[in-house]
Amino acid sequence: MQIDINGARIVADLNSLAQFSDTEPPSITRIVYSESDQRARAWLKEQCLAAGLAVREDALGNLFARWQGSEPDSGAVGTGSHIDAIPHSGRYDGTAGVIGALEAIRALRQAGFKPRKSLELLAFISEEPTRFGIGCLGSRMISGTLTHENALVLKDRQDQSLDAVRHAAGFTGKLASVKLPAGYYSSFVELHIEQGPILEQEGVSLGVVTSIAAPAALRVVIEGEGGHAGAVLMPQRRDAFLGAAEIALAVEAAVLATGAIDTVGTCGLVEVFPGLANSIPSRVRLELDVRDTDLARRNAVLEKISLACDAVAAKRKLRIASTTLNADAPASCGPEVIAALEDAAKGEGISYRRMISRAYHDSLFMSRIAPTAMLFIPCKGGVSHRPDEDAAPQDLANGARVLARTLAALAS
Numbered sequence: 477m478q479i480d481i482n483g484a485r486i487v488a489d490l491n492s493l494a495q496f497s498d499t500e501p502p503s504i505t506r507i508v509y510s511e512s513d514q515r516a517r518a519w520l521k522e523q524c525l526a527a528g529l530a531v532r533e534d535a536l537g538n539l540f541a542r543w544q545g546s547e548p549d550s551g552a553v554g555t556g557s558h559i560d561a562i563p564h565s566g567r568y569d570g571t572a573g574v575i576g577a578l579e580a581i582r583a584l585r586q587a588g589f590k591p592r593k594s595l596e597l598l599a600f601i602s603e604e605p606t607r608f609g610i611g612c613l614g615s616r617m618i619s620g621t622l623t624h625e626n627a628l629v630l631k632d633r634q635d636q637s638l639d640a641v642r643h644a645a646g647f648t649g650k651l652a653s654v655k656l657p658a659g660y661y662s663s664f665v666e667l668h669i670e671q672g673p674i675l676e677q678e679g680v681s682l683g684v685v686t687s688i689a690a691p692a693a694l695r696v697v698i699e700g701e702g703g704h705a706g707a708v709l710m711p712q713r714r715d716a717f718l719g720a721a722e723i724a725l726a727v728e729a730a731v732l733a734t735g736a737i738d739t740v741g742t743c744g745l746v747e748v749f750p751g752l753a754n755s756i757p758s759r760v761r762l763e764l765d766v767r768d769t770d771l772a773r774r775n776a777v778l779e780k781i782s783l784a785c786d787a788v789a790a791k792r793k794l795r796i797a798s799t800t801l802n803a804d805a806p807a808s809c810g811p812e813v814i815a816a817l818e819d820a821a822k823g824e825g826i827s828y829r830r831m832i833s834r835a836y837h838d839s840l841f842m843s844r845i846a847p848t849a850m851l852f853i854p855c856k857g858g859v860s861h862r863p864d865e866d867a868a869p870q871d872l873a874n875g876a877r878v879l880a881r882t883l884a885a886l887a888s
């Protein structure tokens with residue numbers, strides 16, 4: 477079967493999606509359920525319908541576009557990624573996997589392929605944790621990892637509940653219906669930019685992902701006592717920000733102490749109240765992210781951070797409360813999907829290497845309900861979550877081509 481991938485169409489589609497953003501190009505900001513996100517979704521639905529796919533959305537807003545196979549009762553082959561984007565990010569994270577999958581399906585249809593199992597493109601809702609503090613909301617619920625009861629307590633920073641926000645966006649069904657029945661997918665495969673430098677540095681065209689690192693995120697609220705920055709003398713202070721600063725340094729120390737290159741920690745969100753140079757911080761909200769390929773080692777770091785919070789609270793007379801937003805196990809990819817990806821890359825004569833994913837992806841949760849693997853393409857300088865994120869048209873086309881062959885093999 478001759479598979480003709482239209483690389484120019486992938487680039488054009490990614491450029492079209494990039495127009496739906498709340499910040500000026502090249503920066504992309506597309507927060508879940510925002511108007512930009514809703515407009516991007518409407519555009520994507522049109523493209524899926526134009527490709528001849530049957531489109532549906534679930535009660536959360538996960539988007540499914542199906543090419544019915546000759547055995548519709550067999551578990552479908554799923555593929556896709558996300559279109560939401562963190563503030564001030566780039567145009568390829570997630571979108572490359574959605575548009576690449578759409579192009580792969582278009583090419584298979586054009587080639588006259590007849591799937592036995594149905595092929596289904598997914599655009600997961602809220603892969604990014606920007607709005608509700610927890611990543612992979614869509615795939616967490618699809619896989620039953622996040623129950624509808626636990627989803628109901630989620631709120632955004634404006635204190636709006638997930639339930640209220642999804643209703644306002646037009647998704648009014650029962651959240652309990654988002655979890656898919658067992659066997660719905662027979663396999664899942666996600667195309668994504670690498671978000672790291674290895675493929676580019678080694679001059680290898682593709683990465684076949686064999687495992688995904690274990691992510692965790694904590695919210696730490698530190699309360700002290702506010703006051704006048706000139707009048708309150710240093711010995712009397714209970715400065716919440718200084719407590720937060722000590723905790724941030726303790727996170728770095730705990731991570732470095734593992735001695736493992738695979739352990740990483742980031743304090744990426746600090747909100748200081750009341751947030752004025754001449755007012756002593758009375759309250760700080762700190763959100764931090766810790767990841768590792770080794771679950772026990774990651775958990776040991778979380779334990780050290782918890783001890784550090786207690787020590788800082790005692791030393792500085794602060795109240796410190798920490799909440800685990802998520803603490804997920806790593807995923808091992810499905811050997812049959814890995815083999816299908818490798819066979820497809822070999823068949824196309826495109827170089828590849830096996831690798832782990834240090835970023836999390838919806839595949840982390842899809843792997844809990846179906847054999848799952850991922851295909852990485854290089855991105856310039858390994859840069860991601862930045863406006864200068866970039867992927868070469870040839871690499872995007874290679875990814876779509878190998879994905880198409882893989883989907884064909886899995887759906888036959």
Ligand code: GLV
Pocket residue numbers: 603604611834835836837
């Ligand atoms: C996904 O965006 C991640 O933070 O790994």
Ligand code: MN
Pocket residue numbers: 562569604861
């Ligand atoms: Mn991302």
Ligand code: MN
Pocket residue numbers: 558569570603668837
């Ligand atoms: Mn992503």
